Each structure stands twice: as structure tokens, then as C-alpha cells.
Amino acid sequence: MEMQSVYETHFPFWKDLCDADRQLMVENTTRVFFEREQSVHDNTRCTGLFIVKSGRLRIYMLSEEGKEITLYRLMPGDVCMLSASCVLSAITFDVYVDAEEPSECYQINPQAFHSLSERIPAVKIFALETAVTRFSDVMWIMQQIVFMSMDKRLAIFLLDELSTTGGDTVTMTHEQIARHLGTAREVVSRILKIMAADGVLEVARKGIRITDKKKLQQIAH
Amino acid sequence: MEMQSVYETHFPFWKDLCDADRQLMVENTTRVFFEREQSVHDNTRCTGLFIVKSGRLRIYMLSEEGKEITLYRLMPGDVCMLSASCVLSAITFDVYVDAEEPSECYQINPQAFHSLSERIPAVKIFALETAVTRFSDVMWIMQQIVFMSMDKRLAIFLLDELSTTGGDTVTMTHEQIARHLGTAREVVSRILKIMAADGVLEVARKGIRITDKKKLQQIAH
Numbered sequence: 301m302e303m304q305s306v307y308e309t310h311f312p313f314w315k316d317l318c319d320a321d322r323q324l325m326v327e328n329t330t331r332v333f334f335e336r337e338q339s340v341h342d343n344t345r346c347t348g349l350f351i352v353k354s355g356r357l358r359i360y361m362l363s364e365e366g367k368e369i370t371l372y373r374l375m376p377g378d379v380c381m382l383s384a385s386c387v388l389s390a391i392t393f394d395v396y397v398d399a400e401e402p403s404e405c406y407q408i409n410p411q412a413f414h415s416l417s418e419r420i421p422a423v424k425i426f427a428l429e430t431a432v433t434r435f436s437d438v439m440w441i442m443q444q445i446v447f448m449s450m451d452k453r454l455a456i457f458l459l460d461e462l463s464t465t466g467g468d469t470v471t472m473t474h475e476q477i478a479r480h481l482g483t484a485r486e487v488v489s490r491i492l493k494i495m496a497a498d499g500v501l502e503v504a505r506k507g508i509r510i511t512d513k514k515k516l517q518q519i520a521h
Numbered sequence: 522m523e524m525q526s527v528y529e530t531h532f533p534f535w536k537d538l539c540d541a542d543r544q545l546m547v548e549n550t551t552r553v554f555f556e557r558e559q560s561v562h563d564n565t566r567c568t569g570l571f572i573v574k575s576g577r578l579r580i581y582m583l584s585e586e587g588k589e590i591t592l593y594r595l596m597p598g599d600v601c602m603l604s605a606s607c608v609l610s611a612i613t614f615d616v617y618v619d620a621e622e623p624s625e626c627y628q629i630n631p632q633a634f635h636s637l638s639e640r641i642p643a644v645k646i647f648a649l650e651t652a653v654t655r656f657s658d659v660m661w662i663m664q665q666i667v668f669m670s671m672d673k674r675l676a677i678f679l680l681d682e683l684s685t686t687g688g689d690t691v692t693m694t695h696e697q698i699a700r701h702l703g704t705a706r707e708v709v710s711r712i713l714k715i716m717a718a719d720g721v722l723e724v725a726r727k728g729i730r731i732t733d734k735k736k737l738q739q740i741a742h
Contacts, residue, residue, distance in 0.1 A: 361660075363668035390653040393660040421642030428649035432611035435656040439582075439614040442663055446703045447584035482667045 303329060306406060310351055310379055313422035321416060328412035334399035343394035346386035348410040352378050355403025356464075359434075360480075362396050369445075369482030371395065372437040373464070381430040384410040387417060388427055445482070451491045453481055455520035458501075462510060471507035495519075524550060527627060531572055531600055534643035542637060549633035555620035564615035567607035569631040573599050576624025577685075580655075581701075583617050590666075590703030592616065593658040594685070602651040605631040608638055609648055666703070672712045674702055676740035679722075683731060692728035716740075 303326055307314045341347040357374040374380050385391040387410055417424040444453050461470045478485040495501050500516050502509045524547055528535045562568040578595040595601050606612040638645040665674050682691045699706045716722050721737050723730045
């Protein structure tokens with residue numbers, strides 16, 4: 301019963317599925333738990349779709365040398381489609397997915413979903429639309445990387461973090477922030493030092509406390 | 522008659538359209554010509570779909586300060602979907618499109634195509650799949666920007682140019698190459714000078730002649 305309402309909420313095509321197809325979906329869904337920083341998906345296999353129930357997933361690119369850049373995050377209610385790239389033949393790239401917090405998800409078998417999407421246009425349209433929405437997210441990151449200075453990108457990142465977690469403190473190490481932004485720890489530390497000198501924030505052991513949000517917004521815009 | 526065969530070749534959904542919808546497509550298609558460097562699409566309006574008949578289109582991002590980066594190119598037979606972002610509500614970003622060479626295209630009115638895609642799932646699937654294919658192209662550029670050194674990116678760019686145009690010479694100014702790569706002219710000139718000193722290429726007035734393609738490939742891989 302619980303799954304029925306999850307599907308109804310997340311899948312616009314659910315109302316059009318026949319009973320047999322609904323049954324197929326239910327039988328191919330499992331509930332999974334991930335620890336903080338646990339890998340959810342890598343490029344070794346087609347893991348499947350995820351519906352985030354609680355927690356937070358991070359989708360990122362990883363270079364052969366281990367360099368990372370965060371593309372976007374998924375929150376409760378979001379559907380992770382790029383971890384099931386085998387469902388969509390037009391997707392020819394690999395992303396990585398980690399849990400940023402202890403996360404509970406529904407995992408849907410990619411082969412089952414693929415067979416459904418080949419038979420039912422509304423399912424395919426949903427899968428493609430979800431992917432195209434992420435394309436928009438990635439273009440925003442791309443724009444930041446190519447056109448914005450690192451201090452502006454860092455300001456945007458800190459403001460995004462605050463709006464996600466609430467409060468006035470970002471509890472991340474400089475190393476973690478650097479990995480999100482695809483840069484070196486030293487670069488992040490240097491900019492944070494300048495921002496601290498300007499009275500925008502305080503760098504403490506437990507994280508970065510924003511003391512002048514208006515000023516931070518000015519740097520971001 | 523000519524249009525019929527163009528549609529048949531480019532639109533997998535064509536065979537499933539009824540006569541009235543085929544008529545709608547034909548009535549909403551115009552043949553357009555663009556000069557070299559003429560703007561095909563900017564962010565001020567939803568221009569429509571283009572099918573490239575001859576020539577070459579360049580799709581790029583543009584910053585407020587006029588900085589550019591090339592995302593991908595479209596060759597004869599390709600369909601330009603991102604110039605009709607109003608067809609796909611999931612696309613929330615703007616790109617720019619120029620003709621890199623004198624180009625002949627078929628332009629399809631976006632409102633007509635939109636109405637078709639809302640009624641006929643196969644049309645919507647085509648539009649979304651075309652967009653997702655470009656997502657893959659953009660991810661490849663993203664990977665280069667974030668993870669690769671500029672000399673590697675320049676080597677990949679020169680090799681791509683050679684394979685597109687044939688011959689051993691890339692007839693572009695350093696300024697043009699810099700705009701493709703989203704960097705400064707000085708950076709391109711400096712790397713080309715080093716490559717010339719290494720015997721990889723010769724920089725002449727009429728362009729960049731590759732003298733050691735193997736060496737250039739080594740830099741790219």
C-alpha cells in the first residue's frame with residue numbers, strides 16, 4: 301500500500317498503467333538504506349532509478365585522477381534517473397552518486413523500468429523529461445565554471461548550502477567544499493580567508509558561520 | 522515532395538503521422554539561409570527547430586560580459602532542438618546558435634511543433650531524445666573543462682577540426698579558437714607557440730598547419 305502512494309506521487313504515468321504493469325513495478329522496487337558518504341552508484345553498472353525518501357544524494361563527475369565536481373543534489377521526493385542510464389540510450393556519459401546524509405531510497409530495477417518504457421510512451425517521456433531537467437541543472441553549473449570567478453561560485457555554493465540545511469553555519473571542511481567545486485583545497489581556504497577579513501563569515505573548527513549574509517549575496521550576484 | 526523525404530529521413534515519428542498532421546508540419550516549415558557568422562538563434566525568442574541541410578551550426582553559451590564557450594556543432598542531417606526550448610518545458614536554460622559556414626536549414630515553427638508534441642507521444646519522445654543526446658555532448662565538454670589542462674583541450678579541438686574539415690590545416694585565428702574554448706587569446710597563442718617549438722604544428726598567417734598528427738594525438742590522450 302505504501303508503495304502505491306509513492307508511485308502515484310512521483311510517476312505522472314502511474315494512473316495510466318494497467319494492473320499487471322503496476323504489479324511489475326512493485327515487484328521490482330526495493331527499499332534501500334545508505335550511510336553518509338556511501339556510494340549509491342558508480343560507472344561499473346546500471347544501478348537503477350532511485351526515489352529519494354529521506355536524506356540527500358549528490359550526483360558528481362569523477363576524473364581518472366580522482367578529481368570531482370558536484371553537478372546537483374537530490375532531496376526527498378526527487379527521482380534519480382542518471383543512475384539508470386541504460387534505460388535511455390541517448391545518455392552516453394557516466395556520473396557517480398553518493399549519499400551525503402544517511403538516506404533512504406526506493407530502488408527500481410533498470411531492466412524492468414526499461415521494458416516498461418519501451419512499451420509505454422508516457423513512461424519513456426517521464427524518464428527523458430527527468431533527464432532533461434538535470435540537463436538544465438548541469439548547464440547552470442557549467443555557466444558558473446566557465447563564466448564566474450571562484451569567489452562568486454563559492455558564495456553561491458555557501459548560500460545554497462544555507463538554504464538547504466537552514467541555520468547560519470555550513471558544516472563542511474575546506475577539502476569537502478573544494479571537491480564540490482572541482483578545485484583545490486588551498487583555493488577555497490584562500491578565498492574564505494579573504495571573506496573572513498571582509499567580515500562576511502567566520503571560519504571555525506565546526507564549520508563556516510555566515511555573519512553577513514547580505515554581503516555574501518552581493519558577492520554571489 | 523522534397524520536404525516529405527527530409528521528414529522521413531529525420532523524424533522517426535513521421536510514418537505514424539496522419540495526413541492532417543503531415544500537412545501541418547509542411548505548412549510550418551520554411552527554408553532559410555544563413556551567412557557565415559550570422560546569428561541563427563539567441564535568447565530573445567523561441568526560434569524553432571532547425572534541420573541542417575548544408576553548412577555548419579555552432580551552439581554556444583554566452584556570458585553577460587560577452588565571453589563564449591562552444592558546446593557542440595551541428596552538421597548536415599542534424600536537428601537543432603535547443604533553439605526551440607519552448608517546446609520542452611524541462612529546458613530552462615538559453616543557448617546561442619550561429620552559422621559557422623554559409624548554411625541552409627529547414628526551420629520549423631515552434632508553436633506548431635509544440636502542439637504536435639503535446640498530442641503525439643512519439644513526437645515528444647523525439648524532441649526529448651534529441652535534447653538528451655546534446656546533454657551527452659555537453660557533459661563531454663564539461664569533463665574537458667573541469668578535468669583537462671588547456672593544452673590537452675586545445676589538442677582535442679584541433680584534431681576535431683581536422684576530422685571535420687579534412688586536410689592538415691585549421692584555418693582559424695587564435696581569437697576564434699579561444700572563443701570556442703572559453704579562454705583568452707593569449708592562452709591559446711602561448712600553447713600554440715610551445716607546440717610549434719615541439720614540432721607538432723606550424724603557425725602561419727593562413728592558419729595552423731599540423732605537421733605531426735601523432736604527437737598531437739599523444740597530447741590529446
